[in-house]
Amino acid sequence: MSKGLPKRQDDYSLWYNELVKRADLAENSAVRGCMVIKPYGYSIWEKMQQVLDGMFKETGHTNAYFPLFIPKSYLSKEASHVEGFAKECAVVTHYRLKNDPNGKGVVVDPEAKLEEELIVRPTSETVIWNTYKNWIQSYRDLPILVNQWANVVRWEMRTRLFLRTAEFLWQEGHTAHATKVEAIQETEQMLQVYATFAQEYMALPVHKGIKSANERFAGAEETYCIEALMQDGKALQAGTSHFLGQNFAKAFDVKFAAKEGGLEYVWGTSWGVSTRLMGALIMAHSDDEGLVLPPKLAPIPVVIVPIFKNEDQLNQITACVQPWVAALKSKGIAVKFDTNDKFTPGYKFAEYELKGVPLRIAIGPRDVENKTVELARRDTKEKTSVPQEGLVERVLGLLEEIQNSIYQKALSYRESQTHSVDDYVTFQKVLDEKGGFILAHWDGTSETEEKIKEDTKATIRCIPLDIDRAPGVCMVTGKPSAGRVLFARAY
RNA sequence: CGGGGUGUAGCGUAGCCCGGUAUCGCGCCACAUUUGGGAUGUGGAGGUCGUCAGUUCGAAUCUGGCCACCCCGACCA
CATH class of the missing domain: 3.30.110.30 (C-terminal domain of ProRS)
Structure with missing residues (x-):
């Protein structure tokens, strides 16, 4: 059947690619290595952003925005940093086009060459530390706790949707501190934020740890990370938090007057997670029927599919359903009531399974009569007929149970592996x-x-x-x- | 970036060896019957054959360049 996904067991990476496309998460664009994140996929990313942003604010950070372009000379100021990124940089060399003298479209105007080339940021440490130099004079200016949501470009040779793309979306926190101890505390705090997010929202068990020197971020003294295990037995780095020591402060000459007198270099950290988390989310939980999303990140946590033959029946069903939708909404649960009559219920069932909707409620004339509904869990594929009475509480309880159960399943898989x-x-x-x-x-x-x-x-x-x-x-x-x-x- | 493969309608494909403008399925549109696990019938629309050039009376088909994607390697917070 052409409608089925490839099986994980047969070809894991084919399964992954097909799932990403069929579930309407993303697709390849006309630009090499760059993806189009489709509305359904983007709405999951938005949920992730929303939760993470809240956690960053909760820990005292504020958002700012720095330029997309970095002067070439900045990148080379920190020796190991440039070494790590030089091989995958996109470079802007000109600022103008002109009509092709041969009449075929436009060409780069050779007279519009930039004095100094600009690098499309692969990460923003250099441009940010160059800015921090102006912001920091005294210990009173510290700490600086800033995050930015941005896109970055790394010219990867081999790309895969969400897991490794030439352009990707992420957040990068960049903080500056008066003491080493404080900077290390910050690094560890943000690692914990990432671990909490992965486990409580993504339902993804992760190991917290420190990278070996070989795997350390270019320019860091110490790289902390969270590591997750995917269903094919391969590991995925899901987030990193770097203690930068005084490396960037020294490279960009960022000093502050200490309380005790004397000038000292500032201590730094940086930390980030990217749209790669989408890849982790997909690979960690999904099955041969499609996505399995944890309720806390699902754009549609609950869908209600009415089964009806005529408008009369739909009206009766709607009368039942409306109070539930309102009650769940008041509890912060978005519910989709899919009254579209262009598709059959069976089609909708399959479609919402492919898209990972955690909980499905089906209600037809039979249910209206018996005061029941059919509940279907995406994670276990269990279907049960339950009374309409107390449905809202039951749904809330089930969503919580699904969230926990997905986590436990991933955890026991990891333990077994x-x-x-x-x-x-x-x-x-x-x-x-x-x-x-x-x-x-x-x-x-x-x-x-x-x-x-x-x-x-x-x-x-x-x-x-x-x-x-x-x-x-x-x-x-x-x-x-x-x-x-x-x-x-x-x- | 090296090796291998692929590119034909929105998607999946036949045709290519042996040159004569294209096959089938899904999807799409209309109507009717349907609707509790991806409905059925009838009719219909949709194609610069990835792209550029070359060979030829004539190219999806032969030749070359380029682009993209997939697999394996190298590389990769």
């Missing part, structure tokens, strides 16, 4: 046969990490902060290890 391994042979075997997270000992050197990556394609996702770590010996070199680290093949 997490293995502790002590020797390198078993490590490779588990990786090939099962995938998932592997907790193993590592001697702490970049060389060993590099060797493991070359041998197995697995990387250290993080040095976990939320798992008890006991010393041991490295599975590769036999040298001492401070504790197990989290390995996986990753997106």
